[in-house]
Amino acid sequence: MRDIKKLINIISKLDLTKMYNNDFLLTWEKSDDELQGVFNVADVLRKMRENNISSKIFDSGLAISLFRDNSTRTRFSFASACNLLGLEVQDLDEGKSQIAHGETVRETANMISFMADIVGIRDDMYIGTGNTYMRDVSRFVKQGNQDGVLEQRPTLVNLQCDIDHPTQSMADMAHIIDHFGGVENLKGKKIAMSWAYSPSYGKPLSVPQGIVGLMTRFGMDVSLAHPKGYEIMNDVENIARKNATASSGNFEVTNNMGNAFKDADIVYPKSWAPFAAMQKRTQLYGNNDMDGIEQLEKELLFQNAQHKDWECTEEMMNLTKDKKALYMHCLPADISGVSCEQGEVSASVFDRYRIPLYKEAGYKPYVIAAMIFLSKTRNPESVLMELLDSNSKRWRG
Amino acid sequence: MRDIKKLINIISKLDLTKMYNNDFLLTWEKSDDELQGVFNVADVLRKMRENNISSKIFDSGLAISLFRDNSTRTRFSFASACNLLGLEVQDLDEGKSQIAHGETVRETANMISFMADIVGIRDDMYIGTGNTYMRDVSRFVKQGNQDGVLEQRPTLVNLQCDIDHPTQSMADMAHIIDHFGGVENLKGKKIAMSWAYSPSYGKPLSVPQGIVGLMTRFGMDVSLAHPKGYEIMNDVENIARKNATASSGNFEVTNNMGNAFKDADIVYPKSWAPFAAMQKRTQLYGNNDMDGIEQLEKELLFQNAQHKDWECTEEMMNLTKDKKALYMHCLPADISGVSCEQGEVSASVFDRYRIPLYKEAGYKPYVIAAMIFLSKTRNPESVLMELLDSNSKRWRG
């Protein structure tokens, strides 16, 4: 308990005022204090749950989930986070392929939000649309609230868009902080965010972009590695570069997996699609050009197959710091000889890191809960103290 | 707070005894006091939520939703209402086209109701079946309760049937009452419930029927306008006529949109299918005659297309009282040049009324909550006072 109070005390010293009644869309729109606030609140919520203290701040309330793509992990993480805080999730199922237009978005956003406290959106399929869609929804519900249509402004959590995947990257960062014993120990640590071969195509860019956009904030040495042709969004590269400068860290892009792995403290080998190809795909879908999409798929699979050597093998791991870098992945991974013939990582590497990988994933529900908590409490530190003092049990075991 | 207490005081003077442990299926089965009770309780619940006072009357409990047709708005309204009162929604997904028969309905109704406090049903597709189905379910669960099968009688809320759409019409009425500053100001106000052209076919009749069946209760001048061949159910016309006489209002049917709009205080232009055609469609579905249905669809679209001039244009609006009647719609509307080439309403009219339209929709969750509340509390006024006095927060913001 003393532990929890110490954490709450740290939270009380952070400037979190702008998080209240606000969205969480991109990590690089948030201040260092705000990111720190999310990590600390996530930590407090976890410790409260471990100590069987209820952290419900809603007696009733709705969280709308809008998944424009299939998802098990993020869906369960969101549901867990909402349940922990007392919100009931209501899913809005839209046709997967349907790209909604302006007026429809405005109307739907208002119609589902009369009693919505939170809206969680995942829309990562089409370059140029996911994040835009979220901002449209945000703008429309803000307007709805100002116009007296909505009694409250439902705040948004980005559960993955075409640009960033903040709940993933923040959970990953929480895992790194825990692994290295504190955020203060990350300066100079090298992380390799590397492309890896996968026999499937079209994996979103939001994970590598989210990682380089966030990890460069902490003075780390961030190395983004991929074959030529697998460039990420230029804007995100620029953000990473600026971040690295500001935090006295480093950001480099290389076309050599080994260079990135060399002396790395952390490796994050993961497949993604080339940005340009995803842009093209968005256009093809827009034109409903199914033949074009099939053709593009073939090209991308062929292109991928040129880089089967981009695999996180034991040999690659041997290049890393003391041969034992922390291996990370957002899961599910393409494991060679297990989930596919050849993939992102060899079975022995994956297997050795299974427990840390599962723990990495376990941060996500708390990170989401913290994002919601901070958008819904004007004085998070006093609400946390209230919860702690009331000592209401989560579970009468 | 004084405001809320005043409202509760008004509620205490209404005779609401027959609403307890009872269904809400058709507005014309309810007394004036009962309708007033719904409006007032909806108002109290909204004010309590605005003042961050919890109105949970269930610590645990289930609300079954049974949507025999797609729905986003009504689904979310029902979920919001249930959540506000502490009920968890459990959806029963039945095949859309399946028209259940007697014994199956009886068994299913009981099997899903062991711990059900509320059952919300939407079944508006087939003339002659929706309301009948609801009455079957109601009868079977009442019987189940009497036989000792069910510990409680789950009460029903009609979320749209083939005859009425009471949660819609009551929400619409709440909007009108608010707009004109009180139910006492509605006497003599003219409302035009008018058919309007739509490029789609088979839209349910429950909205116009619900509107003329309800609005004639308040001494209003109700004008139902449609092209020849778009008659609504004869029974509902008779009810509207009787209502109008009883409330010293007026009810007329015209085949001229302009006549209805002339000097109207409120206009409600909306497409619907001819009753006779819907009867025919029910038969065709019953016979599984898919060719017949396709043929009927063609005929109906052709028939609709003869009446493209039935559009709520600026010219039509200029006919209304001071050229600024309140424009209403249950949404989504077919907006000319926006959601279709030509439709029910011109874009400039719709756009001018967007905020009131959204507000109109915003009454529905509260109206549903009030219906549930009144069917589940023997002394609604004292339960409301209890909630107010306990002053339990909905949200620790």
Add this chain to the structure above:
Amino acid sequence: MRDIKKLINIISKLDLTKMYNNDFLLTWEKSDDELQGVFNVADVLRKMRENNISSKIFDSGLAISLFRDNSTRTRFSFASACNLLGLEVQDLDEGKSQIAHGETVRETANMISFMADIVGIRDDMYIGTGNTYMRDVSRFVKQGNQDGVLEQRPTLVNLQCDIDHPTQSMADMAHIIDHFGGVENLKGKKIAMSWAYSPSYGKPLSVPQGIVGLMTRFGMDVSLAHPKGYEIMNDVENIARKNATASSGNFEVTNNMGNAFKDADIVYPKSWAPFAAMQKRTQLYGNNDMDGIEQLEKELLFQNAQHKDWECTEEMMNLTKDKKALYMHCLPADISGVSCEQGEVSASVFDRYRIPLYKEAGYKPYVIAAMIFLSKTRNPESVLMELLDSNSKRWRG
């Protein structure tokens, strides 16, 4: 209330320690005390609900439901049980036909369980896989908890597998206990668990297996009847035989429906598929041999049709004790002339037992709630007393 306290007193004398933090997978893995505990806790929970006393033991918490087969009744029973105790259900929808493999099961089991208190699984389609799958999930989440991945160990409830259907058989038993006025009155009572003709094929064996595996525990005279070729799993027959010996009851297998019905106090006529055929089907699905499956279906329907005389008619009922044995079924039944041309039971028999049949089904939510309750409370009797004493209302009616 005195009634409830008496029941809690009985519970306090049972040895239920091994149920805490444990799964409920097969009734024959549970001690007599443990089965008794489930019946008694179910009874207490029902009486508390009837007396409007909240039995929520979770302020927040998740129950994961994993239905690998369609289900309305069990789904609603599970949802009701969870809601009663304060758990929110989160459904995991997997492809119906997908048979998950080792690593995927391990990963998914952990990924959905970060905040899961309970996992309810139904997997009854494929012989040799359902129960195995449950044990895999159980093993993996236990391991996850030990490895520090999961903060708690989510316990499992078997909502029907290929071997047993414990929530069904326990609900059936609760019904029998109630009918005969106490478990002490069951000694020597004869129950006929009989195969019956159905025009559909491939019905699971878990019901007859669950029934003979459980009913033989209470000194009853259990007669399992089926045509040759409809044998159940050999292992379960052996368990039934051992149970009968231990409880000084009797277990016999006959190929004559009349023999089983003769002087029976209870009859449970129900169709099922031959075990050997279901084994073959599992192989065919494993090989994705759709032609083979179609062929097998034809053979099974033909085989079924040889035994149309296995129907629970009035004549058959006349063979039973005083011509009025208690007729039981897990529902839905194939009723001759009602849900099919010819089926398991004649309409007049079914109709006469409709109310008891519905009541039989009504035990399931409470049996499931009791299983969850006992796996989640270290001292069930004191938690029940706490709930009773706090006298918190389920519903402010």
